[in-house]
Amino acid sequence: MAILVTGGAGYIGSHTVAELLDRGEEVVVIDNLLTGHREALLGGKLYEGDLRDKELMAKLFSENNIEAVIHFAASSLVGESMKDPVKYYDNNVYGTQCLLEAMQHAGVDKIVFSSTAATYGEPEKVPIEESDRTEPANVYGETKLTMERMMAWFDKVLGIKYVALRYFNAAGAHASGKIGEDHRPESHLVPLVLQTALGQRESIAVFGDDYPTEDGTCVRDYIHVSDLADAHIRAVTYLRSGSASNVFNLGNGLGFSVKQVIESARKVTGRDIPVVIQERRAGDPAVLVASSAKARSVLGWNPQKADIEEIIQSAWNWHSANPQGYGE
Numbered sequence: 465m466a467i468l469v470t471g472g473a474g475y476i477g478s479h480t481v482a483e484l485l486d487r488g489e490e491v492v493v494i495d496n497l498l499t500g501h502r503e504a505l506l507g508g509k510l511y512e513g514d515l516r517d518k519e520l521m522a523k524l525f526s527e528n529n530i531e532a533v534i535h536f537a538a539s540s541l542v543g544e545s546m547k548d549p550v551k552y553y554d555n556n557v558y559g560t561q562c563l564l565e566a567m568q569h570a571g572v573d574k575i576v577f578s579s580t581a582a583t584y585g586e587p588e589k590v591p592i593e594e595s596d597r598t599e600p601a602n603v604y605g606e607t608k609l610t611m612e613r614m615m616a617w618f619d620k621v622l623g624i625k626y627v628a629l630r631y632f633n634a635a636g637a638h639a640s641g642k643i644g645e646d647h648r649p650e651s652h653l654v655p656l657v658l659q660t661a662l663g664q665r666e667s668i669a670v671f672g673d674d675y676p677t678e679d680g681t682c683v684r685d686y687i688h689v690s691d692l693a694d695a696h697i698r699a700v701t702y703l704r705s706g707s708a709s710n711v712f713n714l715g716n717g718l719g720f721s722v723k724q725v726i727e728s729a730r731k732v733t734g735r736d737i738p739v740v741i742q743e744r745r746a747g748d749p750a751v752l753v754a755s756s757a758k759a760r761s762v763l764g765w766n767p768q769k770a771d772i773e774e775i776i777q778s779a780w781n782w783h784s785a786n787p788q789g790y791g792e
């Protein structure tokens with residue numbers, strides 16, 4: 465039986481596909497390649513197309529014996545979601561509805577999916593626990609919370625079991641050097657800082673230095689992409705064992721400010737990284753740091769790369785060897 469990975473040609477999806485293949489799993493991928501890359505797929509059978517194409521989805525499920533789904537495919541930029549909400553409801557909420565419909569028709573009853581720290585909004589306390597208040601501060605986070613609630617009803621009504629993984633900020637690249645982060649346009653802090661170190665950008669913009677944090681810049685919990693990949697496979701194992709639907713945070717429990725990330729990148733790269741302070745970006749909470757105690761105890765998850773310099777070094781290995789990412 466195979467695992468279907470939606471968005472498997474994307475950044476986190478491709479690292480998870482690599483991990484699944486390493487562990488001998490059969491993998492089927494659906495990806496419209498809008499933000500993903502064919503070259504990022506180290507194996508598996510690719511259906512190039514969209515989750516919202518119901519005919520294609522029915523064909524995919526009829527041609528393969530799918531046991532479980534890992535669902536990454538989504539639009540995922542906080543800033544963009546505050547300018548184009550329709551895109552986010554359509555791709556994330558309606559796209560997930562189409563996927564669940566295809567699963568229902570095919571009798572597939574296990575799904576692990578990408579949720580996010582953005583479901584919490586401005587946290588009531590840090591580190592954030594799964595039971596804390598969820599009040600998204602941006603459209604993106606709202607659509608992910610809606611996806612979680614949809615899953616809960618599909619479980620209650622149809623018995624489709626889910627694991628929602630609320631990841632904090634993914635960074636780093638695969639140890640093989642074959643795959644890494646290449647979003648276009650890039651909007652994530654770590655790759656932008658490294659592109660500045662490579663001289664591809666004149667400076668890195670810091671979005672706001674008047675937040676109520678130690679140095680005034682936003683604090684985030686950076687988690688290595690391979691540690692995320694490992695958590696997805698543990699979540700599949702958890703559902704295979706017949707366990708109930710569940711929600712887990714995935715982070716290191718350590719907060720680093722935007723300025724600290726830039727300083728670590730200067731150390732790792734030995735390059736100059738000019739900074740320009742800009743306005744705050746809409747929808748950004750000041751501090752997001754995870755408690756992952758639940759994932760550690762229930763899934764046995766134990767992230768291997770907690771050190772920010774190690775994470776940035778891993779990303780730098782990829783960016784310095786592939787300055788144009790996956791190329792044209």
Ligand SMILES: NC(=O)c1ccc[n+]([C@@H]2O[C@H](COP(=O)([O-])OP(=O)(O)OC[C@H]3O[C@@H](n4cnc5c(N)ncnc54)[C@H](O)[C@@H]3O)[C@@H](O)[C@H]2O)c1
Nearest residue numbers: 471474475476496497498499500514515537538540578634
């Ligand atoms: N990168 C992060 O720090 C982070 C943090 C928390 C949550 N997430 C979530 O993790 C998931 C993966 O993030 P990523 O950084 O790898 O993003 P990504 O853009 O690299 O990957 C998403 C993939 O899904 C594909 N896709 C999108 N919509 C599709 C559709 N309708 N049909 C078919 N394919 C489609 C894209 O082409 C892309 O390959 C997303 O759901 C995102 O919301 C990411």
Ligand SMILES: O=c1ccn([C@@H]2O[C@H](COP(=O)(O)OP(=O)(O)O[C@H]3O[C@H](CO)[C@@H](O)[C@H](O)[C@H]3O)[C@@H](O)[C@H]2O)c(=O)[nH]1
Nearest residue numbers: 540542580581582631632633651652653669670671682722
């Ligand atoms: O050029 C930049 C880019 C980002 N930032 C700041 O750096 C931090 C991290 O930003 P970014 O890398 O864009 O990640 P987030 O907006 O925190 O969102 C990521 O992390 C979320 C979980 O925390 C996920 O849900 C999202 O999908 C993922 O993009 C934020 O405070 C930004 O304001 C800058 O100062 N300058």
